[in-house]
Amino acid sequence: MMGDVSDRRRVQIAGAAFGVLVAVGLVMPGAYIVxxxxxxxxxxxxxxxxxxxxxxxxxxxxxxxxxxxxxxSAAGTSDFxxxxxxxxxxxxxxxxxxxxxxxxxxxxxxxxxxxxxxxxxxxxxxxxxxxxxxxxxxYTVPMTLTVTGAAEDTSAADVFKAGDVVRSITVGSTTTDVTTFSDLSGVLGTIDPGTTVTIGVDRDGTEESLPVTTIAYEPDSTGWTHAGSQLGIYLETSDIExxxxxxxxxxxxxxxxxxxxxxxxxxxxxxxxxxxxxxxxxxxxxxxxxxxxxxxxxxxxxxxxxxxxxxxxxxxxxxxxxxxxxxxxxxxxxxxxxxxxxxxxxxxxxxxxxxxxxxxxxxxxxxxxxxxxx
Missing domain, CATH: 3.30.230 (Ribosomal Protein S5; domain 2)
Structure with a gap:
């Protein structure tokens, strides 16, 4: 008889402990956001x-x-x-x-x-x-385009330096001044990958002409590929007017x-x-x-x-x-x-x-x- 009582008591204690743990789990912050x-x-x-x-x-x-x-809307934060x-x-x-x-x-x-x-x-x-x-x-929105780096394994990595300010792009005999982001992207959008262009930059107050071969865009997740080509450089915009x-x-x-x-x-x-x-x-x-x-x-x-x-x-x-x-x-x-x-x-x-x-x-x-x- 005493054994049966002890067993029931242990089950009750275990059940109560489990209930407490469940209750605590329901109110304590977890490792998920919603x-x-x-x-x-x-x-x-x-x-x-x-x-x-x-x-x-x-x-x-x-x-x-x-x-x-x-x-x-997100419930929960990076802390809790x-x-x-x-x-x-x-x-x-x-x-x-x-x-x-x-x-x-x-x-x-x-x-x-x-x-x-x-x-x-x-x-x-x-x-x-x-x-x-x-x-x-x-409308025209002038801005300054400054190089912050270049992609590895591209010709741009060998010629650009962080801090170069882009001033122009020359394709063949045609030079386009770059005063807006669309000045640069508009030209690049019309030329094929593998085209050699010349980028005019201001490097520490000195004008430099940098030859670079453009590269293709990688297809996106749907298989679509952006038209034109890119330089392979990273740009920071500032002084937007x-x-x-x-x-x-x-x-x-x-x-x-x-x-x-x-x-x-x-x-x-x-x-x-x-x-x-x-x-x-x-x-x-x-x-x-x-x-x-x-x-x-x-x-x-x-x-x-x-x-x-x-x-x-x-x-x-x-x-x-x-x-x-x-x-x-x-x-x-x-x-x-x-x-x-x-x-x-x-x-x-x-x-x-x-x-x-x-x-x-x-x-x-x-x-x-x-x-x-x-």
Whole structure:
């Protein structure tokens, strides 16, 4: 009899201990963060009574088109993951994603470091989106291009030095002064890899002429290859001279992925008429100074956030199409874009009510011969 009592007592103690451990696990921070759809904001409108985009110093135009930047909300930080209860709930949810903290952040990054990085990326995306949008609308945006390094195993590595300031590019007998990023990228976009060009630089106050052989771009994840060629150097931009005053009223949102929508909204404000008609158009994508759209993260969450605001059209970076196909919200058309010019053409087609000739993510994946992510 005493043995039976002792056994029951041990089982009760073990059960109680297990319950305590479960309870602690549910409330203690873990090693995961949870991502879900963040707010989608109309860049061309207001939020809490503040214009998200303002342009002064030139004529602007009213538009009926709404351009939504999209975001991802993250619970947990690089310092502390979510609680066990939050992690468990996310596993059961179809609209949340559980991600290991270390898959997102390194051990050396604190939450403060991440916030600072995200803020810097947002500022950079605003600069590049502004430059691209202004230049698409016909403005010139002068800047200084300084070499910070060169790719190994290229001719550029043997001739450029960090600190060289790019002043010109000569192809054959034609010399183009480089005062904007698009001056340089525009020329390179028209010549084949293996072409010898001469780059004029300012090196410590002395003008130098540097011969370099251009190289090809590597195909992206969809198999698409950028037209033209590149120098194989890394450039830093500075002393950007904006011809008009562009300001943003966006707070507490970081990261680089709104650049493409900033550029579209700026172009729309600076050109007569409503670029996209009276439609709600959402999207995402980094934006380069030359108007190229790059990959981002969390696109499935961003599409859901856009759908919650009634957006029926979404512009996705072509390189993200593998994550798009099969996850499009009901009633939403998703089009693939690689440049700001493609985005503008796509939006114009949406306004005209004829999207039959536009490139969808399904078409991109079919052309690439790869399967989409599950």
């Amino acid at each position: 991502e879900s759809a963040g707010p989608a904001l109309d860049v061309s409108g207001e939020f809490n009574g503040v214009n998200l985009l303002s342009i002064k110093g030139t004529e602007t135009y009213d538009s009926d088109t709404s351009f939504y930047m999209t975001t991802v 993951g979510v609680t066990g209860a939050q992690a468990l709930f996310s596993i059961l949810s179809t609209e949340q994603q559980l991600i290991p903290v270390r898959a997102m952040y390194s051990k050396s990054e604190s939450a403060a470091d991440v916030d600072e990085r995200n803020a810097a990326q947002m500022s950079s995306s605003q600069d590049s989106g502004t430059v691209a949008g202004l230049e698409a609308a016909g 904006f011809p008009v005053d562009v300001t943003y009223g966006i707070e507490n949102i970081g990261g680089p992925s709104a650049g493409s929508m900033f550029a579209l909204a700026i172009y729309d404000k600076l050109t007569d008429g409503s670029l996209g008609g009276d439609n709600k158009i959402a999207g995402t994508g980094t934006m380069s100074f030359s108007g190229e759209i790059g990959a981002i993260g969390g696109i499935q969450h961003k599409m859901r956030g856009a759908a919650s605001q009634g957006a029926e059209y979404f512009l996705a970076p072509a390189v993200n199409c593998g994550e798009v196909v099969g996850h499009e919200p009901s009633g939403m058309q998703v089009f693939a874009v690689r440049t700001l010019d493609e985005s503008i053409s796509t939006v114009k087609a949406i306004a005209a009510g004829d999207t039959s000739q536009l490139t969808t993510c399904e078409m991109v994946m079919e052309d690439s011969g790869t399967s989409s992510a599950s």
